[in-house]
Amino acid sequence: MRKNRIIAIDGPAGSGKSTTAKQVAKRLGFTYLDTGALYRALTLLALKNGIDIESEGELVNLLQQSKFQLQSQGDDIRIWINGEEATEAIRSPEVSRAVSMVARHPAVRREMVQLQRRLASQADVVVEGRDIGTVVFPEADLKIFLTASLEARAQRRLKELHEKGVEIALHELKRDIERRDAIDSQRETAPLKKAEDAIVIDTTELTIDEQVDKIVQAFRALAEQRRKSSDASGVKNT
Numbered sequence: 001m002r003k004n005r006i007i008a009i010d011g012p013a014g015s016g017k018s019t020t021a022k023q024v025a026k027r028l029g030f031t032y033l034d035t036g037a038l039y040r041a042l043t044l045l046a047l048k049n050g051i052d053i054e055s056e057g058e059l060v061n062l063l064q065q066s067k068f069q070l071q072s073q074g075d076d077i078r079i080w081i082n083g084e085e086a087t088e089a090i091r092s093p094e095v096s097r098a099v100s101m102v103a104r105h106p107a108v109r110r111e112m113v114q115l116q117r118r119l120a121s122q123a124d125v126v127v128e129g130r131d132i133g134t135v136v137f138p139e140a141d142l143k144i145f146l147t148a149s150l151e152a153r154a155q156r157r158l159k160e161l162h163e164k165g166v167e168i169a170l171h172e173l174k175r176d177i178e179r180r181d182a183i184d185s186q187r188e189t190a191p192l193k194k195a196e197d198a199i200v201i202d203t204t205e206l207t208i209d210e211q212v213d214k215i216v217q218a219f220r221a222l223a224e225q226r227r228k229s230s231d232a233s234g235v236k237n238t
């Protein structure tokens, strides 16, 4: 049986998943796994190698031959692809535009799910993505689904990209996000979907601290509830 604790955070692009997940992990002393970074890494590699992102077989081959390493450093998550750092490169608008097409392929997702389960097997972990509560860890201890208005999500992405020196117009970002949401939610395999037992948090009007507080409180309440019920069953058994 699994011993490590898992918090699954899913939601659309720009809903605040990454920042929230990182801080929840920090507050609880968990590690953090950004599954979108893995799909982005494969996409970057495919674009660099001139591999057709429509070709499921070629993408799976590429994934099987590649080594991805993730490392959390303070608030940053760094990624290396076959030994070469790609932390910034996986966030480029080109990768953002192509990644949903790569993530549509069922065989790519099967490989990715195995990889994600392996990466999350060692420690208590906050895992963030689109299908974490539904497919990757349906038995997660706590499932959160973050949402926010399109306007709020685009504004957040714009700020992030501007801070990194990437110039892009708000209307372009909105269009890209809408397109990505549509592909991610309508694909046949593991679409972006709220797990039935997930807690929904609309972050449009919330600060990051408020989002983090809500999740940490939900997790602590759950841990307390479990402790009480195991105490109670202990009493019954004696």
Ligand code: DC
Pocket (backbone or CB within 6 Å): 013, 014, 035, 036, 037, 039, 040, 099, 100, 103, 128, 129, 130, 131, 132, 180, 184
């Ligand atoms: O969270 P992000 O924007 O970095 O994710 C990039 C893309 O990867 C997203 O458009 C859909 C895909 N993705 C996915 O299909 N399943 C996941 N668990 C994580 C990301």
